[in-house]
Amino acid sequence: MEPITLTSDRLLLRPFTEGDADAIHTACQDPDIQRWTVVPSPYSRADAEFFAGKLCPGGWQDDSMYNFAVVLRESGALTGALGINRRNLPGTYEVGFWTTAEHRGRGYMTEAVRCAAHWTFTALGGDRLEWRAEVGNAPSRAVALKAGFLMEGDQRSGLLNKGVRRDSWIGALLPSDLGLPGTHTYLPVP
Numbered sequence: 001m002e003p004i005t006l007t008s009d010r011l012l013l014r015p016f017t018e019g020d021a022d023a024i025h026t027a028c029q030d031p032d033i034q035r036w037t038v039v040p041s042p043y044s045r046a047d048a049e050f051f052a053g054k055l056c057p058g059g060w061q062d063d064s065m066y067n068f069a070v071v072l073r074e075s076g077a078l079t080g081a082l083g084i085n086r087r088n089l090p091g092t093y094e095v096g097f098w099t100t101a102e103h104r105g106r107g108y109m110t111e112a113v114r115c116a117a118h119w120t121f122t123a124l125g126g127d128r129l130e131w132r133a134e135v136g137n138a139p140s141r142a143v144a145l146k147a148g149f150l151m152e153g154d155q156r157s158g159l160l161n162k163g164v165r166r167d168s169w170i171g172a173l174l175p176s177d178l179g180l181p182g183t184h185t186y187l188p189v190p
Helices: 018-027 031-036 045-061 108-122 138-146
Strands: 011-015 065-072 078-086 092-099 128-134 150-161 164-173
Touching: 011 045, 011 108, 018 045, 018 078, 045 065, 065 108, 078 108, 092 108, 092 138, 108 128, 108 138, 128 138, 128 150, 138 150, 138 164
Parallel strands: 092 128
Antiparallel strands: 011 065, 065 078, 078 092, 128 164, 150 164
């Protein structure tokens, strides 16, 4: 798929470019990003260059993952990263994200997740968008809840982060949660 840019009230969700490497490197020095996400720790300039220059464009090319730089429309400042990844079940995707320390608590990532969810359901034909986070990552869970995800439970050993299996929370958002039709018929348990 050709990379695209999404817009919301305050944000642009655009493909990462090699020019973002400095901002990515700076953001990923944050101990919270290193603790709760799968970014390498320590996080080097080479890691940022690989992410922006190789991993992100490759995901768009092979339709496996769609990574967006989340930037403020007015200033262009990087507020975070958001990725939509294909899962094995057709029509199922997973969202992951991090927010820069200076932009937390302003609702930017909730806005970005809702924007990306709408795109996933309409442009990609998604029927389910999953969110996972390690148990204890309360800020990520708060974003998911505010974006409309329904928490579905805990998964023992649900995540692998830096070589360690960890328990995870899982939630999901369906097209109907946003007032959108799904691609396939959904029959919930009565």
